[in-house]
Amino acid sequence: MVTQRVRFADTHDQDSEALPVEPEPPDRPNDATTESSHVENGEILPGAAERPPSAEDVDPLEVQEERRRRVGRAQDEELRWANLKLVLKGESSSLGYKAAREAWKMADRFVLSDDGLLYFLGGNRRWGKDRMNETVLRLVAPTTMVQEVLQSCHDSLEGGHQGIVRTFHRVKADSYWIGLYADVERHVRLCPDCSSSKSRPQPRGYSPGNILAERPLQIVAMDFVIPLPKSRRGNTALLLFQCAFTGFVMAKAMSDTSALCVAQAFEECVYRRFGAPSLVRHDRDPRFMSEVFQAFAEMMQSRSRAT
Known part of the structure; x- marks a missing residue:
């Protein structure tokens, strides 16, 4: 057994005694590594622990x-x-x-x-x-x-x-x-x-999509071309009818775009020549929504659909 003399900071020389100290095995971890300590002249004194780095140590300019x-x-x-x-x-x-x-x-x-x-x-x-x-x-x-x-x-x-x-x-x-x-x-x-985490935007309403025609003059679209220069006969507008299947276009020059005149032009250009279409497309114009045109559409036994 090996004896060593250890002097503590709070003891006197006359009270110190030889204390037996067991040597630590080489493979045993030293407990002193877990706590910072300082040894001077045989005295074991507690040392100040190292302060961990913080954000205050970093200079923003650097x-x-x-x-x-x-x-x-x-x-x-x-x-x-x-x-x-x-x-x-x-x-x-x-x-x-x-x-x-x-x-x-x-x-x-x-x-x-x-x-x-x-x-x-x-x-x-x-x-x-x-x-x-x-x-x-x-x-x-x-x-x-x-x-x-x-x-x-x-x-x-x-x-x-x-x-x-x-x-x-x-x-x-x-x-x-x-x-x-x-x-x-x-x-x-x-x-x-x-x-x-984010969902796809929900559509407010489903689009009806393109209306596909299966035969000529099954679907007829109608719209105005205005304003135009006044002709010799006083016409200032052009009413167009187009077949959705073939693309065939029929035009009617008009001086009055009232609901009654539109219904008469539709009868002259489309109904008398090709019969009643199954579907009439328009652009929600008030002249297409008049009572006269709706009555004429019912007479042809066709339905009207707005786009």
Whole structure:
């Protein structure tokens, strides 16, 4: 058995005794690792525990500068923006003819900041006329950082998983890249949270769809072409009848578009020549809904359907 003399901070030298200490096996974990301690001159003193890192230790300015450096490096790695930066710096002589020409075409819409970041000069169509001449600096997002911008503006807590239009305007307010709307639309449609939690918009009513005719003059559509210059006979309107199956058109010049005149024109152009159609389509015009025309439709034993 090995004995060691241990001196504690709250004991005197005369009261200290030789205490037997069992040596710890090598494979046994040391309990001192679980608690911070400090040993000086044979005395075991409790040490101050290390404080975990917190958000207060992070300087927002350093984070912003690091982000700007990342964006600048990503812009330099993309050929299109790298060439544009050289043109804006006045170093276009190092570029080829084709690359310099493509960069000069869009150079008037971009500006370079003091720290080398590329911005797009753009406005907002949603502003009023008093702010139409104002321009906004929108940071050019490289291709490698597009997904990060979309996640920040849509998937994050601030983004709130908004729809395509709202997410587009949120991204467009601060960022720019080619094909922005298409990328926003694709990202929102493929968002797993939106597709699983949001239901599809319910239509207010079902559309009747296209009415398909199975034989000639089964369905006849009628409508007016007005206003027209007054003819010698005083006609100022043209009433058209069209077969939905063949596309055959019949026209009747008219000077009066009252319900009675329309019913008489329909009898002359359609009913006397081809008989009564099964369905008459119109555009809910009051002259088509008059009592005279409804009485004439009942006489032909056909039904009227509004579109």
